[in-house]
Amino acid sequence: MATASILDAYVKSAPSPQNALDIFKGEWASVLPPPYHTLQAGGIPLFQDQRAVWALEQLGGCQDQRVLELGPLEGAHSYILQQHGAASVTAIEANTRAYLRCLIVKELLGLDRVHFVCGDFVSFLQESKETYDLIFSAGVLYHMRDPIGLIANLARHTNRLYMWTHYYDESLQTNPHLKDRYRVHTPAETEGFRYTLHRQDYMHSLGIAGFCGGSAEFSHWLSRADLLNALTHFGFNDIRTAHEQTDHPHGPCFDVVAIK
16 A cells, blocks of 8 residues: 655646645635636635625725734635735634635735735634724624624724624524534623523534534634623614625624624
8 A cells, every 4th residue: 555755745837826836726715806716716705705805895894904814724715805905914813724815815826915824813813902993803703702792802803893604593402413512502701791692513524525614612602692792782873784694504693794
């Protein structure tokens, strides 16, 4: 039986964007934008994400603004933010393989105003005193063990926030594909705000090569009402929602823009 060799990591064809993408073959989530859209990567059109465009319209744009992005995954929203004129985007990614995919995207697309950093954004927000014109957090909240703690921290760092997130609903208990993930429901309180944490176990998803969830074996989801009430509790008084999908295969979800 042949054994793996370090020589297997060498590329023997002429340089090409596809060679770089193939380092993580089978792990990509996104279809890259033109002129790279015909290359073999993922299947989700995140680089043309109209949800992000809607959010920027609601927020009055990001021209010449300092933006913090949480969990960039493969840099799709980072790309959109630069395309819409952000002065700088600091994008924090804890998944090391996703971080390296972001660096490939940065090189291919010339994202010269985006700075990808590898680390835990929860720790960063707890330690940093920086403030930002806008925080982008798509696909993040429902991967948190302490989602209310994250909202409280976000409120200390910005007056303008966008998130796309799943939320907990009783309908999940009747979904044969999802119900086993949600078995523990715990009342909690943070800084005077009372809510319920709905534990979500990743289960077999942890074995998927392109896993892009949180850094633990579980996360906590919030109900729709608790999520929106938390934003109000922590100072966001203009809250707008859109693109709600109650029949999403992974659970109900929607877009939220929150402004102080």
